[in-house]
Every structure is written in structure tokens, then in C-alpha cells.
Amino acid sequence: MSDLAISIQNISKVYRIDPTTGGAASRTLQEDLVNFAKNPLRRTTSSKKQEIWALNDVSFDVHEGEVIGLIGRNGAGKSTLLKILSRITEPTHGFADIFGRVGSLLEVGTGFHTELTGRENIYLSGAILGMRKAEIDRKFDQIVEFSGVSKFIETPVKRYSSGMAVRLAFAVAAHLDPEILLVDEVLAVGDASFQKKSLGKMSEVAESGRTVIFVSHNMGAIKNLCTRAVLLDGGKALVDGDVDHVVQEYLITASEKGEWHTEIADREDRQGSGALRFTGFQLRGSNGSTVEAAVAGEAVEFVLQFQCNSEKIQNASIMIWLRDAFTKGLLRLGTELTAQSFNELPQEGKIICRVPRFSLRPGRYFIDLGADIDGVKADRVIRAVTLDVVGGDFYGSGKVPLHPNDGDLLCEHSWRLG
Template sequence: MGNLALRIENVGKQYQIGQGKTAAYETLGDRIVSTVQAPFKRIGSVLRGQSSAVATDSIWALQDVSFEVQHGEVVGIIGRNGAGKSTLLKILSQITEPTKGAIDIYGRVGALLEVGTGFHPELSGRENVFLNGAILGMNRHEIARKFDEIVDFSGIEKFIDTPVKHYSSGMQMRLAFAVAAHLDPEILIVDEVLAVGDAEFQKKCLGKMSDVTKEGRTVLFVSHNMGAVQSLCTRGVVLSQGSVNFMGSANEAIDYYLRNITSSTSRMVSFPQDPSRDIDIQTAYVYTLGKDETDTFDIADQLTVEITYVVRTPVRGSNLSFALSRDGTLLFRSWDIDLNRTAFEMRQPGAYVARLNLPQGILLPGLYSIYLAAARPKVGPYAVYPDCLVFEIENNSEDWTHTSFSRGGEIMIRLNWEIEPSQ
């Protein structure tokens, strides 16, 4: 194949944890003590007949990951938090090194990892554009040529000479995305850009990314937004616990992910709490009256989603967000403030329960997933739980309107056709 962009072969990444770690904040004293102890420990374990290699204190964040990407392909990498997606991208962008395996990259790599991507807070937006460009291996003239286009895309002309530390995370993301997308890397690596920024900018990003892919460049895309993965990507790779579980078309990968990786059809979930969050979602539960034992519902069932959450301090300008997807495609999104503006103005501390009655009879058979988040729009999320509830809807009732799959579409709406004889 003369058109290979990326070859990943048996890549593994091991992190040391616990004792003997090379991890953060080890003091020199610790190191000296463990250095002194180590030989004795090793002798001890050999005498006891154990292997001398102390490998118990490490975890493999990635293991035996192998796949290839051709130039022009757009590959979505899907997986739960902690599946190794970010580690893989960090290795690909040379930020950290693999413990095993090898990677061949053919082309210049532009990486956009999380918010800010290494902007320096004290430098102005303009200087950061040049710095980022220089890091991507471009010279000043090349960047200068693209500069206006970048600033224009980011939509922050007014603040371009302001130090980046005064930017909101959304603004940083806009600029970072603009730089990465305009500096013409042959391979673009994008991690969760869509987690920040408003809907309009997200749309712009997706548009730009699809332009980039049309120019025949290669994109590796990590997102929890299955809709984005579905619309952008040609292929999908599902990572689970550091290994590749599935590879195939984007649609197949999403389907596989929803069926097998997300806590495979769960209709009840409770979330870890973090006292530093002003708002925390505690539990979520989807049910229909009279069916307590099953994860499978019927098209005729009236489904209710119950969410419990806690508000710890008075909060302004926040919302709770709910989204329903069918087979990876977003059906709709609903905010608790849609019909309740006062909650957006100010929220009082306390524990709350919210019940959402899903409209009856409009959901077609399929695999559904629910996204929940508590956030302050344009500031940032407190907690985001994509695909936290997954359930299946089947057609067990005798309702013939649902039996015909050839209809297509994402929802079923029974319109009343008012028919009368015409003159």
C-alpha cells in the first residue's frame, strides 16, 4: 500500500503505580530508601522462589493495540473513560512514549488534545498562534500567510493581542482548533474538542473537519459524541480496557460500542460524587410502570427517566442536560431550563429529583442511549455522562404501524391525515 498514513503495531503503554513508582512527587528520600531496600527485597523474593521482576505495581493503559490507517481516512476512536483513547493519542503525538511496540507515521501530525493544547497563558493569542505553528514545524512566513484565516475562523479578532490567560476555555478551544485545522497537518489528531464551546462553534468545527477530510487528509477523532463520530468518520475503532475490541465501519463500531462496551443495557446508574462540584448528578434511572426486571421496553411503553441530583452551593447560569440517541444518532436534547428560566438565573442548594416523561409511541425499535450532564453553558461542565443509560426498545405489541422497518426515519409520529373528498 503506497498510501499508508499510520501503522500501529502491538503498542503497549505501562504505567507504574503504587510503590516503587516513578510517578509524581516521589521525594529523594523515598527514592534513596527504596533504592537501599530494593536489592534486599529482590534477594528475599528470589529466596522465596518468586520471580525477581516486580511487576505487580503496574497497569497497562494500552495493550497490543494494532491497526493501520490509510491517507484520507477519518477514524473515530470510541471507548469509555479510561479505555486508553487519550493515552493512544498522546503516544501518537509523541507526548509520551510507548512501552512496547512501534508506530510509523507518514506525514506531519497536528494534535489537538483537550482544552488549550499547550497555549501559554502569559503570551497573547497572536504569539501563541505562532508558537503553536512553530511546534507543528512551520516557519513564520507560512503561519503569517494563514494568520488572518485562523483568527477569522476562531472569531476572537478583538482579543488576539490579549494574553491567553484572560480567555475563557471556550475561546482557548476556538483558537486552538483554528490553529490546528489551518496549519495543514497531513494527519490531524483531535481529542474531545466538542466537549467545550457552544453549539454554533461545534458545528463550525465539524464543518471544518469534514472539509479537512474532503481534502484527503487523515483524521483521528476521539469523541463521546456518537453523532459526530457517525457523521464524520469512515471507520471506527472501539477501545476497551486498553485493547482494540472492534474495528469496522463507523456505524458498526458505534453499534458494537453501545451494545457491548457501555455497561451493556443498563437502566439504572449511580455516579461517583465530587464535593467540589456545585452540582452533581447522583443517580439516573429509566423505567416504565410494571416492568422492573427488564432492560428491554416495548414501543408502546410510557418511559420515564428519573434523575436525582444535588446542588451544593447557590449557582447562577447552570443547566442540566439530557439527550436521547438511537443507534448513535442524536434524536433530541432537552435542558431543564427550557421551560424554567428561573433555574438558570439561580439555583438553591438542596437535593432534587427530576422526572422526564418521554413521549409515548414515537420511539422506534432500536438501541437507545441517554446522555446526562450538569454544566454552565460557555463556562464548562461539572459532570458529563455520555451513554450512561442504555436500553433497547422492541416491537412486541401488535401495533402494525411499527412493523414496517422500510419506513426509515428516526422517530415515529402518527399524523392524522385529514381526508375529505375534493370538489
């Protein structure tokens, strides 16, 4: 076995949130700082505070050259672990030994100083990685070229769009030769060609024998890139080992825990008369139980909870759009397409749309919801929920296209000599 790169020993992280302030927990370092600046004297040990164990006694070792996929449902603790490893936040208990220079690419903008220009940030990141100026000089042009932001390289990063900031951050993290690279779900951002470039660069980094921890909800990318996977669940490292096995376990634990997304009810940026409004969303799998992710090739049900402003609403048509991260429409499901409509709707209830064989390849998608009553727009919720699709056996051959350039759609087909 090669040398140790990272040793994670009994790490726990407790966040304390104050329910009296609405329980709103900050999610980023920047928010932590802003909160502190707003209210420096707020005591952190108030007994009213609720504790969240973002990580609970996590231990595992990573050896040099391993490419680890860190997976788990939303809130499992993945980003928290990467923040601890990149020393952005401290663990409450336990510690991590790290042997090598760490480059990390976490949330948009972490690590960048927004007042500084792109150029200054590249030099600063290099210096933090312990590189000499001459080394950074040598890499500078490559980084700028890869990022595609050369026109803005003398512009302060605060003027960048989030996409531009991610591109530059990825270019820096991947080119400055860190011995250990930590990457948190960056591939969800950026355009398709940049995603492709990033995946390519990641596999190059992985193949060059460097150590990588890669967090993603894209099981295709995890299976493609990683040599081992660790499943976090409720802050604990539940399973650790062979990628296929861990991904399978993820699907099982996710399906046991799928739940209602009720945050839709609070969305105020919706359009329509409000005669019918969506108030919740749930995903169900082939056996009707709730799931966290859809499986390509298997049945999936979209369960839409609604409320009407009067009883016995007539002639309701319902639609669901599935979009990619760039809001491109991939699929529309609609009662008008299947020549159905709902009559006599109760004041609240559920509408279920069943897709017998789900045909999008693994990845992260976004769902827009719509309802019309008698042809009049009643509700539209854009990006109501995210939809994760994980690898399944759509073709019955065990194979799914994984290359970013292969498109998002799966389609039944066969071949013959003519």
C-alpha cells in the same frame, strides 16, 4: 490501497498509580509535570503501585485519507492513544510510525504555552508542524477569524476561558494544513455555532483527503464524518471496520458493562436540607439491563440511588433535568408532572424513572438531580452525571437528524395531504 499514514504496532501503555496517595492519577500532561515538580524524587517503581493498562497491545494501520472514528466507553484508552500518536506521552511497549505532519487537538490547552499570547502560540504551533513563517503569515488571519478571539490575540493564553482556548486550538489545528489531524472530543466545548463551524471544518479537512482520527462520544458525528471506526474497550482494539457495524458493537459492549455512578455520593457542592440525598445513578436500557448510553427511540430508565436521614420520609418529589453542554434545559422529568409522590421512603433505596421512548438525538448531555420533601428543597446535584445518547431508530425509518442546526429533540410525527 493508498499509502500508510499511521502504523500502530503492539502499543501498550501502563500507568502506575499509588494507592497510598489516594490513587489519584493525573489525567493531563500538565498534571504530570506539576506532580513531578512537587515530588521529583518519588520513585516510580514502588511495588505498592497499582498498574493500569490504559492500552493493551493495540495494533492497526491508518491509510492516507482515511477518517477514523475512535470510540469506546469512558476510560477505554482513546485519549491515551491520541497522546501517544501526538508524542505527548510515550508508550510502555510497542511503537507508532507516522508518515506526515501531525496536528492535534487534544484536551483543552494541551500544546499551548499559557504564558505566550494567542498570536505567539499560533506561530509556535506552525513551527512545530514544520511550516515556514511566510506560510503561517498567510493563514494567520483565517485562523484568528475562525477562532473568534481576535480581541484577545495579544493576550496570554492563560487569561483565556477554556472555551476560548479550545476555539483557538481548533482553528490552529484545522487551518495549519496538517497532513494528519488528531481530534479528541472538542465538539463538546464551545457554543452551538462554533460546534457547527468545527464540524463543517472537520468534514472539509476530511474531504480534502487528509487523514483524521476523531475521538467522540457523539455517534451522530462519528457516523457523519468517518469512513471507518475502531472500538477500544479496556485498552484493547476490539472491533475495527465499517462505521455502522462498529457503532453497533459499541452499544452492545457498553450495555454489558454499564455500571453505577457512585461519585455523586461524594459531591459536596449540593444544595438542600439533606433529608434525602442522591448517592448513585445508573442507566438501564429497554430490557432492564444496565447500559452506558441511551438509545434514541428506545426505552430508558434512570435509576437513582438515595439515602434519607430518617425513616419513612413522606411526600418526596423527585426531578431530573436534562441539559445540553451550555446548561440549556432540554427536558424536565418530575414526579410533580406525573402527579406522583413517594411516601414511606426507606432509609436507603432506589427510585426509577422510566421513559418509554427516549427522544433526544445522539449527543452528550448532562443530568441535574433534585429532590424536595414536603415542598422543601432536600437535594440538588448539578451536572450529577453525563448522559450519552447514541443513534437509534426513533422514526423507524433509519434516519435521525444529524446536523447541529437541527435541534436536539426528536418528536413523533406524520405527514398527509390536506
